[in-house]
Amino acid sequence: MRWIATIVLLALVLAVTASAQGTWTTISSSGAPTARGSHQSVFTRIDGTDHLVIWSGQDATSLPFTNTGGRWRRATGTWASTAATNAPAGRISGACLWTGREVVIWGGDNGTGFLNNGGRLDPQSNTWVATTTTGAPSARALFGAVWAGDRMVAWGGATGTSTYTNTGGVYDAFSDSWSSTTTVGAPSARVRMASVWSGNRMIIWGGDTTSGVSNSGGIYDPVGDVWSSMSTTGAPAARARPAAAWDGRRMYVWGGLDGNQAPLASGGIYELRTDTWYSMATSGAPAARVGHTMVLTSSALIIWGGVGSNGSPLGDGAVYDIASDSWTSMSTSGAPAARFDHTAAWIGDRMVIWGGAASGSSWYGDGFAYKF
Numbered sequence: 001m002r003w004i005a006t007i008v009l010l011a012l013v014l015a016v017t018a019s020a021q022g023t024w025t026t027i028s029s030s031g032a033p034t035a036r037g038s039h040q041s042v043f044t045r046i047d048g049t050d051h052l053v054i055w056s057g058q059d060a061t062s063l064p065f066t067n068t069g070g071r072w073r074r075a076t077g078t079w080a081s082t083a084a085t086n087a088p089a090g091r092i093s094g095a096c097l098w099t100g101r102e103v104v105i106w107g108g109d110n111g112t113g114f115l116n117n118g119g120r121l122d123p124q125s126n127t128w129v130a131t132t133t134t135g136a137p138s139a140r141a142l143f144g145a146v147w148a149g150d151r152m153v154a155w156g157g158a159t160g161t162s163t164y165t166n167t168g169g170v171y172d173a174f175s176d177s178w179s180s181t182t183t184v185g186a187p188s189a190r191v192r193m194a195s196v197w198s199g200n201r202m203i204i205w206g207g208d209t210t211s212g213v214s215n216s217g218g219i220y221d222p223v224g225d226v227w228s229s230m231s232t233t234g235a236p237a238a239r240a241r242p243a244a245a246w247d248g249r250r251m252y253v254w255g256g257l258d259g260n261q262a263p264l265a266s267g268g269i270y271e272l273r274t275d276t277w278y279s280m281a282t283s284g285a286p287a288a289r290v291g292h293t294m295v296l297t298s299s300a301l302i303i304w305g306g307v308g309s310n311g312s313p314l315g316d317g318a319v320y321d322i323a324s325d326s327w328t329s330m331s332t333s334g335a336p337a338a339r340f341d342h343t344a345a346w347i348g349d350r351m352v353i354w355g356g357a358a359s360g361s362s363w364y365g366d367g368f369a370y371k372f
Contacts, residue, residue: 021319022372024334027352031079033070034059035365037357040096041343042103044123050074051123052345052352052367053103055082056090061361063111065090071123072354072367074347086128088119095145095154099173104152106131106171109141114159116140120173135178137169144195146202148222150174153202155181155220156190164189164210170222185227187218194244194253198272203230203251205270206239213238213259219272234277236268243294245301247322249273252301254280254320255289263288263309284327286318291340295351299323302351302370304330306340313338313358319372336368 032054033039039057044050055069067090069082094108094115106118116139118131143157148170155168166189168181193207194217205217215238219228236242242256242264254267265288269278286292292306292314304317315338317330336342342356342364354367 021328022331022370024331024336025369025371026334027072027354027367027369028077028079029366031070031081032072032365032367033068033079033081033355034066035363036066036355037339037341037363038092039069039343039355040094040105041345041354042096042098043345043347043352044098044103046101046124049124050347052347052354053082053121053123054343054354055096055103055105055121057092057355058357059363065092065111067091071126080126082121083126083128086119086130088117088128088130089115091115091141093141094118095143095152097145097147097152099147102173104131104147104171104173106145106152107137107140107143107154107157114139114141131171132176132178135169135180136171137167137178137180138165140165142191143168144193144202144204146195146197148197148202149199151222153181153220153222155195155202155204156187156193156207158191162210164191164208166190181220181222182225182227185218185229186220187216187227188214190214192240193217194242194251196244196246196251198246198251199248201272203246203270203272205230205235205244205251205253206242206256208240213240213257215239230270231275231277234268234279235270236266236277236279237264239264241290242267243292243303245294245296247296252280252294252296254294254301254303255286255292255306257290263290263307265289280320281325281327284318284329285320286316286327286329287314289314292317293342293344293353295344295346297346297351302330302344302346302372304344304351304353304370305336305338305342305356313340315339330370330372336366337364339364
């Protein structure tokens with residue numbers, strides 16, 4: 001009967017292998033920015049040169065927040081500092097977007113007040129140029145922002161303590177000029193919402209409003225300066241701080257906080273063309289969390305890290321296969337230490353995460369790549 005035992009053992013091994021996938025590797029921390037959380041990052045690609053740009057965030061208990069950063073070059077695995085000359089004031093909860101040539105920083109909270117200024121970093125020349133404040137929206141943090149092909153759209157957010165807005169602005173980087181967004185038909189004022197760019201529309205969903213968390217949203221056309229509504233039929237439960245991604249046809253949202261500030265372990269899929277919501281499988285999904293990252297690959301979503309229901313950082317995650325609506329857990333062998341408020345980017349064939357917080361006053365200055 002040994003052959004039966006062998007088959008059973010092999011089946012168990014295969015089951016374990018199928019339930020966890022991928023490999024983790026470290027990236028060099030030599031010359032990397034100081035350990036930090038709630039920072040901003042983008043993955044840039046210019047003339048065949050790929051960089052992960054890390055900037056600002058909280059790296060100390062003192063305020064204001066740091067305005068330092070670093071550029072990790074993928075080809076060599078080496079770090080170089082971002083320029084200090086003309087760099088904007090440090091901040092969290094602002095916009096950090098890649099235009100195709102520059103990194104645009106705008107708005108946010110510097111620890112002592114909200115901001116309506118910013119800067120543009122050329123990662124090749126490592127030089128900063130300030131963004132104009134003429135015509136800019138009022139100072140704010142926790143707003144939604146997207147790069148809309150040739151301009152930035154920033155909308156909503158907090159303009160003061162418990163003061164939310166449904167105003168916004170469109171920034172033209174070429175002319176260094178601002179125009180306002182209409183409030184006609186705009187969603188209710190909110191913070192900590194999902195925001196994605198569809199290719200011709202900005203989609204806003206969820207967030208904290210003055211009446212509680214929301215599962216409503218709106219669709220903004222920056223060319224026509226027009227808002228349109230989006231269906232709530234079949235939408236996920238109301239939440240703030242969901243992670244969001246766009247795959248060319250659909251928006252994905254997952255996790256976040258419910259009205260009682262408890263993390264969620266659910267999500268949803270919104271198809272813009274038909275104004276329709278679809279559910280996501282919950283079997284095999286990651287544990288409830290907030291402060292996690294979600295990146296889109298060519299065929300899947302990767303969710304990792306965050307803070308769980310017990311308030312502790314998480315060091316696990318899962319891969320969501322879009323075609324099969326199914327989850328597979330990620331390998332924890334060689335994985336980063338549990339953390340939240342880190343950043344993550346998909347760099348073509350793997351996910352790179354960097355930094356993050358272990359607690360309110362302890363941060364990481366390391367990075368890892370995950371390939372599956």
